[in-house]
Amino acid sequence: MKQDYYEVLGVSKGASEAEIKKAYRKKAIQYHPDKNPGDQSAEENFKKAAEAYEILSDSDKRARYDQFGHAAFEGGAGAGGMNMDDIFSQFGDIFSGFGGFGGFGGFGQQARVKGSNLRIQIKLNLGDIAHGVEKKVKVKRKVQAEGVRFKTCTTCGGSGQVTKIANTILGRMQTQSPCSTCSGSGEIIASKPTGADARGLITKEETVSIKIPAGVEEGMQLKVSGKGNEAGGNSIPGDLMVVIKEEEHDTLKREGKNLHYDLRISFSEAVLGASKEIDTVDGKVRIKIEKGTQSGKVLRLRSKGLSELNGYSKGDLLVHVLVWTPQKLNAEQTAFFENCQEDQNFKPNPNLKEKSTFDRIRDMFS
Numbered sequence: 001m002k003q004d005y006y007e008v009l010g011v012s013k014g015a016s017e018a019e020i021k022k023a024y025r026k027k028a029i030q031y032h033p034d035k036n037p038g039d040q041s042a043e044e045n046f047k048k049a050a051e052a053y054e055i056l057s058d059s060d061k062r063a064r065y066d067q068f069g070h071a072a073f074e075g076g077a078g079a080g081g082m083n084m085d086d087i088f089s090q091f092g093d094i095f096s097g098f099g100g101f102g103g104f105g106g107f108g109q110q111a112r113v114k115g116s117n118l119r120i121q122i123k124l125n126l127g128d129i130a131h132g133v134e135k136k137v138k139v140k141r142k143v144q145a146e147g148v149r150f151k152t153c154t155t156c157g158g159s160g161q162v163t164k165i166a167n168t169i170l171g172r173m174q175t176q177s178p179c180s181t182c183s184g185s186g187e188i189i190a191s192k193p194t195g196a197d198a199r200g201l202i203t204k205e206e207t208v209s210i211k212i213p214a215g216v217e218e219g220m221q222l223k224v225s226g227k228g229n230e231a232g233g234n235s236i237p238g239d240l241m242v243v244i245k246e247e248e249h250d251t252l253k254r255e256g257k258n259l260h261y262d263l264r265i266s267f268s269e270a271v272l273g274a275s276k277e278i279d280t281v282d283g284k285v286r287i288k289i290e291k292g293t294q295s296g297k298v299l300r301l302r303s304k305g306l307s308e309l310n311g312y313s314k315g316d317l318l319v320h321v322l323v324w325t326p327q328k329l330n331a332e333q334t335a336f337f338e339n340c341q342e343d344q345n346f347k348p349n350p351n352l353k354e355k356s357t358f359d360r361i362r363d364m365f366s
Helices: 005-009 017-031 040-056 059-076 084-088 126-131 267-272 331-340 357-364
Strands: 118-124 133-144 149-152 161-168 171-178 187-191 201-212 221-224 240-246 252-255 258-266 274-280 283-289 298-301 317-324
Touching (some): 005 040, 017 040, 040 059, 059 221, 118 133, 118 201, 126 252, 201 221, 201 240, 258 267, 258 274, 267 274, 283 298
Parallel strands (some): 118 240, 258 317
Antiparallel strands (some): 133 201, 149 187, 161 171, 252 258, 298 317
C-alpha cells in the first residue's frame, strides 16, 4: 500500500505551508543522490518526498488528497511518475534564499528549465464517470524542431546560474539566480531550421492517451506529466492539465456518489401496482411498484450509483415515485371519483409507522 504523504514528510495533517516546505527541504537534503551515491533506498525516499511535496504544497491538490487519498491521482493524472528532472525543477523555489544551496547547485545538480503547462477540458457522461475511461485527445504543443543545434551559454558558462557577490554589514554575501541569457538552461541556439521560433520550437499536434479513474467530479483537475510545452535545449516539458466537465444525463441526476431518478406513474398504477422500466448508468432495469404506493415514496437500488474516487464503495440509485394526478376527466370518470369521495378507502389514512417526507429526505443524506 502506498505510504501516506504526510507520513512521508513527517508532518501532521494540519501542518502549515511553511512546515511542509521545511520538512521537504530536510528530506531532500537527507536523501539527495549526490550525498548517497549508489544507494537505491535513499533515491526512492528522495522521490517519495518530492512526490509528497508536489501534492501537499498545492492547496487544490492537497484538498483533493485529503478527501480522496491517493485515488485522486490514479492513472498517471496527478501524482506519481515524477522523474529526476521533475524533482530538480522544484529546487529553485525550495532552496532559494538559503545560503550555500543556490537552487541545490551545492550538490552539483543543475535545476533545469520546465516548459509551460497546457490545459484542456474533457467532457464525460455518467457512464464514463461510473466505470472510468481512457480518452484519446489531440493536443497542439510546442516541441523542439529537428535540426536545432545548441552551444554553451557564454554568460553562465553552461551552469544555468549566475553568481553575484555583494558587500553587506554581515560581510560578503553570495547569491545565485537563473541566467537571463539562457533562462537557466545553460545553452543557447547556434542554428535552427526555418519555421522554428527563437527557442528552436515548432507547434506539433500529438494524440495523447488519458486514463481517467471512476468517480471523478465536475471541475476536478488531472495531470498528465510531460505532455505540455517543451522549453527547448536542456529543459523538461511542462504538463497537460485536464479539467473534468460532466455532461448532464437526460433522466439521472448526480449527487456525490448517489444518483436520483424521478419516476412518474399514473393514479391507477399507484393503486393497482405496476412494473416499470427505469434508466441506470448500465442501461435500463425493471422495478416493481407495489399496490397502494404513495406519491413521494423513495425506492433505493443499492450499489446502482457511482463509484467513489478511492474505489472503496458505490453509491445508490434513489427512485422518487411521483403519482400523476389526472387533470381532465370525462363525465363517467368524474362520477366515479365523486362517488369515491365518501369512501373510506379513498380518504388519507397514513400509517403512523410510515415515514414522513422529511424523514425520508433525512434518511437519504444520512
